[in-house]
Amino acid sequence: MSEVKKIATRESYGNALAELGAQNPDIVVLDADLAGATKTGVFKKAFPERHIDCGIAEGNMMGVAAGLATAGKIPFASSFAMFAAGRAFEQVRNSIGYPHLNVKIGATHAGISVGEDGATHQCNEDLALMRTIPGMTVICPADDVEARAAVKAVVEYEGPVYLRFGRLAVPVINDEASYKFEIGKGITLREGKDVTIVATGLEVNESLEAAKLLEADGISAEVINIHTIKPIDKDLIVASAQKTGKVVTVEEHSIVGGLGGAVAEVLSENAPTKMLRIGVMDTFGESGPAKTLIEKFGLDGKSIYEKVKAWL
Numbered sequence: 001m002s003e004v005k006k007i008a009t010r011e012s013y014g015n016a017l018a019e020l021g022a023q024n025p026d027i028v029v030l031d032a033d034l035a036g037a038t039k040t041g042v043f044k045k046a047f048p049e050r051h052i053d054c055g056i057a058e059g060n061m062m063g064v065a066a067g068l069a070t071a072g073k074i075p076f077a078s079s080f081a082m083f084a085a086g087r088a089f090e091q092v093r094n095s096i097g098y099p100h101l102n103v104k105i106g107a108t109h110a111g112i113s114v115g116e117d118g119a120t121h122q123c124n125e126d127l128a129l130m131r132t133i134p135g136m137t138v139i140c141p142a143d144d145v146e147a148r149a150a151v152k153a154v155v156e157y158e159g160p161v162y163l164r165f166g167r168l169a170v171p172v173i174n175d176e177a178s179y180k181f182e183i184g185k186g187i188t189l190r191e192g193k194d195v196t197i198v199a200t201g202l203e204v205n206e207s208l209e210a211a212k213l214l215e216a217d218g219i220s221a222e223v224i225n226i227h228t229i230k231p232i233d234k235d236l237i238v239a240s241a242q243k244t245g246k247v248v249t250v251e252e253h254s255i256v257g258g259l260g261g262a263v264a265e266v267l268s269e270n271a272p273t274k275m276l277r278i279g280v281m282d283t284f285g286e287s288g289p290a291k292t293l294i295e296k297f298g299l300d301g302k303s304i305y306e307k308v309k310a311w312l
Contacts, residue, residue, distance in 0.1 A: 005144075006169040010108040012147035013165050014039025017076060017106075018046045019148075020155055025050075027155065028068055032058045032079040037167075038108045040078045058083045062091035062103070069101040074155060077103060081110035081164060085126035096160050097133040104154050105130075105162045110140075111252035112280065112297055113168040113202060115290035122285035128257025130162040131230040137183060138230040140164040140259075142204035145174035146227055149181035157183060166252075168290045170202045186233035188240070192222030195312060196240040197304075199250040200226050200259045206294075207250050209301025214308060221308070229259055234266050241273040248276045248308050252299055255279040276311045278304060 021027045021043055030052045035041040044051035054061035058079050065075040077084065084107040085092070096103045107126060114122045130138045137159060141147035147165060154161045173189075189204070190211055199207035204225045211221040222240055226233060241247050247267065249260040260277035267273045280297055294300050298307065 004171045006171050007144040008167055008169045009141050009144065009147040009165040010039050010167060012141070012144040013106050013108065013151060013163070014042035016148040016151035017043040020152060021047050021050065024074065024155060026072065026074045028052065028073045028075045030054055030061050030065055030075055030077045032056055032061050032083060034079055037080070038078045038106065040106070058088040059091040062088045063095050065103045066095040066099070066101050069103050075103050076106050078106040078108065080121060081107035081123035081126045082121050085129045085162070086123060089129055093133050097136055100135050100159060102158055103160050105160070106165065107162060108165040109167045110164045111166060111201070112285040112293045113166050113252060113290040115167065115293065116287050118287035119284040124254045124280045124285060125257070126164065127229050127253050127259065128261070131257070131262065135159060136230065137161045137228070138164070139183070139228050140201040141227055142201060142225055143170055143172045143174055145172060145176045145179050146181060149179060150227065153181050153183055164201065166202055168202065171205050173205050173208065181227070184228050184231040184233060186224050186226045186228070186236045188222065188224050188236070190221065190223040192220040192244065194220045194244060195246045195248060195308060196222045196224060196244045197248045197250060197308070198224045198226055198237060198259065198263055200229065201252050203250040203252050203299060206299060206301045206304055210304035210308060213301065213305035217309060219309065219312065226259060229262055232262050232266060234270065237263055237266050238271045241267055241271050245273065246312065247273050248278060248311070250299070250304055251279040253279055254282060256282055276308065278307055
């Protein structure tokens with residue numbers, strides 16, 4: 001049996017920018033002295049005149065991106081999620097969100113899978129921060145295929161977008177030939193009747209693994225990939241919740257304000273449903289190997305399986 005291909009979505013981000021840059025001369029990429037880590041260096045190598053290193057000044061970078069957008073360019077402002085969403089929040093809100101400018105924010109190294117860099121760099125709050133900004137579209141791809149498709153989609157979309165990418169190489173679960181990405185639309189990856197598992201980012205693959213373990217116990221789990229946290233696919237979530245009667249959300253993010261919060265808001269207003277939220281439990285991360293941290297924080301497939309089974 002061949003080994004499953006793995007690639008970090010930050011790699012996908014860099015590769016997609018380089019590919020799209022050849023097609024669209026209006027794409028300009030900005031970085032905050034992290035081009036090697038965010039992988040925008042791939043774009044820089046191909047189009048050095050359209051890559052701007054703003055240095056360790058993320059707030060200023062957002063202002064530059066805003067200015068480029070007013071001039072008709074399509075700027076991608078890139079940095080670690082902790083700095084793009086955290087350090088530069090005020091500039092993102094006031095300089096990009098408020099005037100609703102066509103700026104795309106490529107935030108890499110999100111969540112605890114950043115690993116050894118520790119709690120200061122493991123941003124588990126970015127989805128919550130970004131989805132509070134009026135008019136901001138928030139996207140968290142699950143794998144390489146979805147990440148590249150998301151970057152392509154946001155180039156064609158007019159308005160501010162926050163894209164969340166990871167450091168850790170993750171399995172490619174989507175088939176590129178048949179995959180279709182649509183902003184605001186979730187995807188049912190597995191049909192089920194006993195419980196709905198709604199996941200995003202790298203937790204989509206872990207949730208699929210959990211569903212397989214649940215099936216061995218006679219529990220049929222429906223798995224939904226919600227790549228767009230805002231605007232979220234209300235219709236799909238409500239339909240699945242009404243079908244199974246129980247919903248579990250899984251995210252590599254704080255359970256406060258992220259996917260779990262977004263799904264809870266949808267269900268409380270449209271189809272009150274019993275819920276279990278799995279994620280980072282209102283705590284900071286720790287330093288350690290990414291896979292070890294995912295297991296310690298109960299976000300691996302086996303841990304998800306155990307939590308869902310006990311809850312049911």
